[in-house]
Amino acid sequence: MLKKLLKHEFRATARTYGGLYLALLAVSVLFGASIRGWNGTNSDAYSTAVGLLSLAYTAVLIGTAVVTVMTIVQRFYGNLLGREGYLMHTLPVTEAQLVGAKLISGTVWSVCSIFAAGLSFGILAILMMAEIDLLDQLPWMLSQLREAFARYDMAFWETMLFSGLVCFVRMVSAIACIYAACMVGHQFKSHPALAGILSFFGMQYVQGWIEKLLRVGARVYETALYTVVGDAGSIQTTLSAQGFMGCAALTLGIAAAFGVFWFGLTVWLMRNRLNME
Known part of the structure; x- marks a missing residue:
């Protein structure tokens, strides 16, 4: 029964988190591309656009953290202590299973939010390297990465x-x-x-x-x-x-x-x- 609870929980939250992560990655691409183009121009309008995208990226990044926490609270309180609770507590499951399903779901989405934020940082870093041909520099970057791993025991x-x-x-x-x-x-x-x-x-x-x-x-x-x-x-x-x-x-x-x-x-x-x- 726990599997069914988890399936329902992920279905109910996938759309919220999926849209949030797509927005975060999309804004990071736009922001990184704008910075890359900004390096070759002195246009005031372009500078304004970069500033607005910077604010948008920061807002979506903070929003990801806030929505993750608020969804964890809302899904528990609304689903188990609100009106939906009348139905949830009639299911042939234990209280531990109900809470466990929420805990597993909240943990998985929290890890996904951290991963999405890290991926957005990586996208920004790649797009901001305007003067570097990544394909030509890839072997050098891999060798530096191997040296960094070998440096520590x-x-x-x-x-x-x-x-x-x-x-x-x-x-x-x-x-x-x-x-x-x-x-x-x-x-x-x-x-x-x-x-x-x-x-x-x-x-x-x-x-x-x-x-x-x-x-x-x-x-x-x-x-x-x-x-x-x-x-x-x-x-x-x-x-x-x-x-x-x-x-x-x-x-x-x-x-x-x-x-x-x-x-x-x-x-x-x-x-x-x-x-x-």
Whole structure:
């Protein structure tokens, strides 16, 4: 049944996101092409057009982020807590499946939004290189890319990959926190939207405070270890080399734990405190 929920969810949101991504890529092409043509002319009208396209590109880029967040909120609140909720909660599915479908969909579209933004930056970079024949320079660019990859050892790329994983888990946790905040706000009969917004910022503050507290505790533990062992130099060298990974692992664990907690809180409130009246 989860597959059917996901199929319905992606169908309901594909048109919104698809049009948004096409607009972003189209504006990036127009903006990049205008800059490329602007390099060979001093026309005031052309300069004005470039400025307007710059504003349009910035607006669409910001709009992509805003629409992504707003769609995540709207699809959860409107589909599960609004009028559509009367139908959704009669389906032979569990609350966990309903929330899980929204979480998976929101995560996938968030990743797609990041990818679309990165692709638009790449299009701009290519089109702005007006004086470079890309086909002639392609072998040189590939050789430079190989040298850049060879310059760093495997530990560096493992660190980068792990950092990407941390960012991904934090994003999923933030989406789960949005859903939990929506459910908390739903408990208030008056001004539920305001209550939900305040709940989200409060939850994020608590999560950040606990994360900071645990990091301080980890530093105290390292200091105590130096004192007990005595050979602080060799230990400090080892821990310093692993310090970033340790901090990232701690952040990953906290984000994952809070993500599970926010998800569980959302499911519990939906199961026990849902009020469709």
